[in-house]
Amino acid sequence: xxxxxxxxxxxxxxxxxxxxxxxxxxxxxxxLIGPNGSGKSTIVNLICGLFPLTSGQVILRxxxxxxxxxxxxxxxxxxxxxxxxxxxxxxxxxQNLWVAQNSAEQVGNENFLRRWLGGPRRARADIDxxxxxxxxxxxxxxxxxxxxxxxxxxxxFARALAARPALVLLDEPAAGMNAEEIDxxxxxxxxxxxxxxxxxxIEHHVELVMAVTDRIAVLNFGQKIAEGTPAEVQANPLxxxxxxxxATAA
Amino acid sequence: MDFYLGLIQIIxxxxxxxxxxxxxxLTGQVSLAQAGFFAIxxxxxxxxxxxxxxxIIPALxxxxxxxxxxACAVGFPALRVKGLMLVVATTAxxxxxxxxxxxxxxxxxxxxxxLGPHGGEGFRQIRYFPxxxxxxxxxxxxxxxxxxxVMAALWWMDRSRAGAVLRAVxxxxxxxxxxxxxxxxxxxxxxxxxxxxxxxxxGLFAHYTTHIExxxxxxxxxxxxxxxxxxGGLSNVFGTLLAVIFxxxxxxxxxxxxxxxxxLLFGGLxxxxxxxxxxxxxxxxxxxxxxxxxxxxxxxxx
Numbered sequence: 001x002x003x004x005x006x007x008x009x010x011x012x013x014x015x016x017x018x019x020x021x022x023x024x025x026x027x028x029x030x031x032l033i034g035p036n037g038s039g040k041s042t043i044v045n046l047i048c049g050l051f052p053l054t055s056g057q058v059i060l061r062x063x064x065x066x067x068x069x070x071x072x073x074x075x076x077x078x079x080x081x082x083x084x085x086x087x088x089x090x091x092x093x094x095q096n097l098w099v100a101q102n103s104a105e106q107v108g109n110e111n112f113l114r115r116w117l118g119g120p121r122r123a124r125a126d127i128d129x130x131x132x133x134x135x136x137x138x139x140x141x142x143x144x145x146x147x148x149x150x151x152x153x154x155x156x157f158a159r160a161l162a163a164r165p166a167l168v169l170l171d172e173p174a175a176g177m178n179a180e181e182i183d184x185x186x187x188x189x190x191x192x193x194x195x196x197x198x199x200x201x202i203e204h205h206v207e208l209v210m211a212v213t214d215r216i217a218v219l220n221f222g223q224k225i226a227e228g229t230p231a232e233v234q235a236n237p238l239x240x241x242x243x244x245x246x247a248t249a250a
Numbered sequence: 251m252d253f254y255l256g257l258i259q260i261i262x263x264x265x266x267x268x269x270x271x272x273x274x275x276l277t278g279q280v281s282l283a284q285a286g287f288f289a290i291x292x293x294x295x296x297x298x299x300x301x302x303x304x305x306i307i308p309a310l311x312x313x314x315x316x317x318x319x320x321a322c323a324v325g326f327p328a329l330r331v332k333g334l335m336l337v338v339a340t341t342a343x344x345x346x347x348x349x350x351x352x353x354x355x356x357x358x359x360x361x362x363x364x365l366g367p368h369g370g371e372g373f374r375q376i377r378y379f380p381x382x383x384x385x386x387x388x389x390x391x392x393x394x395x396x397x398x399x400v401m402a403a404l405w406w407m408d409r410s411r412a413g414a415v416l417r418a419v420x421x422x423x424x425x426x427x428x429x430x431x432x433x434x435x436x437x438x439x440x441x442x443x444x445x446x447x448x449x450x451x452x453g454l455f456a457h458y459t460t461h462i463e464x465x466x467x468x469x470x471x472x473x474x475x476x477x478x479x480x481x482g483g484l485s486n487v488f489g490t491l492l493a494v495i496f497x498x499x500x501x502x503x504x505x506x507x508x509x510x511x512x513x514l515l516f517g518g519l520x521x522x523x524x525x526x527x528x529x530x531x532x533x534x535x536x537x538x539x540x541x542x543x544x545x546x547x548x549x550x551x552x
Contacts, residue, residue: 048428050424050427050428069432070427070428071427071430071431071432071433072432074428074429074430075430079428079429079430080428082425082428086422086424086425086428087422087425088414088417088418088421088422088425088426089421090417090421090529091414091417091418091421095414095417095418096418098411098414099411099414099415099418099426099429099431100429100430102429102430102431159429162429163429163430
């Protein structure tokens with residue numbers, strides 16, 4: 001469903017992402033791992049279109065979307081979360097999701113006034129369902145800024161789903177979570193897959209990535225150094241080297 | 251009595267000016283161009299009633315639309331810059347408008363007099379209200395009818411999805427964009443709506459003072475425009491109204507005996523307000539506290 005071809009991004013002289021080819025199949029959970037500074041978040045930003053590519057292509061369902069502005073890509077089915085949580089703090093939990101209902105399907109059928117000034121009833125039901133799924137229903141009218149850390153992470157995940165995306169990019173969703181919260185996250189990711197959502201998971205928490213993903217791609221210094229099932233990747237000497245250093249260096 | 255009616259008129263017009271800045275501030279942009287849109291509204295409405303002989307309501311509508319179109323045109327290039335740079339860009343625009351009217355000379359023969367904008371001397375004899383026999387009270391009620399209309403519209407907008415989207419853009423543009431919001435379109439729309447409201451305010455201002463000149467539309471007015479919603483808070487439109495009443499009614503009129511020291515107090519107050527209540531007098535916390543208070547009272551009463 002998503003294909004990256006020769007994806008390259010240079011910041012000045014730094015090759016943040018260097019000629020990466022990657023494809024994500026419909027309905028799969030792909031893990032993207034790598035040491036700090038290996039270019040994982042940059043790839044997410046490139047898929048979302050936050051900055052222009054140096055070269056290469058981002059292809060969604062066979063269409064090159066490299067020149068499409070970021071907000072339009074959301075309508076085409078790509079949503080994301082942020083590594084450092086970025087909620088609308090002075091909006092309520094409910095409003096955070098309301099604002100994010102911008103998928104082509106949701107927007108296309110509504111006329112202008114209803115879309116902007118009313119908010120159709122169907123959308124409201126959607127939001128309440130999402131809040132229940134993320135165990136936030138009781139915080140519905142709370143300001144997002146007043147939520148606890150774990151709740152903020154959940155809300156951000158819920159907001160990404162509010163646009164009814166076909167592909168969700170999760171940028172370190174487990175960062176700062178305790179074991180119980182990670183278990184819940186794991187369950188939610190699996191549940192989403194059963195609903196047909198494709199997921200690209202960037203994560204440092206190795207246990208979670210190994211447990212939940214179908215395939216894993218490993219980045220180091222902006223290049224893809226390995227790809228395969230969790231077991232294959234774990235056994236790959238290049239991956240061990242990237243994380244632990246070479247035997248001589250150690 | 252006329253003094254108080256006059257004061258209420260000033261408060262009404264300044265509320266419109268403040269609300270025009272409120273719209274733009276919701277998206278996180280500080281615009282000092284609002285006085286410029288206000289000036290455009292004032293001159294256009296004045297010229298339409300005095301020179302073209304239009305009735306007041308169509309003249310006001312046309313003035314609002316012209317100011318709004320100008321705001322839309324300015325919005326596209328200006329909103330590409332952010333923060334302090336936007337303040338500089340919009341100040342420059344406001345001053346350009348003021349200097350345009352300083353040099354603008356377009357007088358026509360009307361009823362034996364030469365009327366119309368006359369450069370540095372300003373635009374005198376905008377006498378639609380007295381000529382049509384409106385009393386000060388009539389004018390005051392008319393101004394407040396417009397204010398109530400605008401406030402009601404903005405109140406409704408605030409509570410709709412549009413209000414949430416504007417605030418989302420104001421809080422975090424990147425997150426808004428990543429939630430599928432066309433940030434540029436939202437910001438330009440807010441700027442345009444702000445221009446329309448400022449234009450209506452300017453049109454009313456021109457007609458109740460009957461005499462406008464370029465110095466009235468300088469940086470000071472632009473600063474007042476953003477000071478109202480900042481002081482009042484961006485939670486809802488009543489914050490701006492409250493701030494206008496406080497500044498115009500209390501600081502400017504109530505403290506008139508202090509002479510020019512008022513200005514010092516005004517500056518100090520803004521600094522104090524930004525430190526003590528960074529989200530304005532009426533912020534989300536104040537509303538929540540008020541709700542709790544009301545609920546407790548109900549319980550105590552029951």
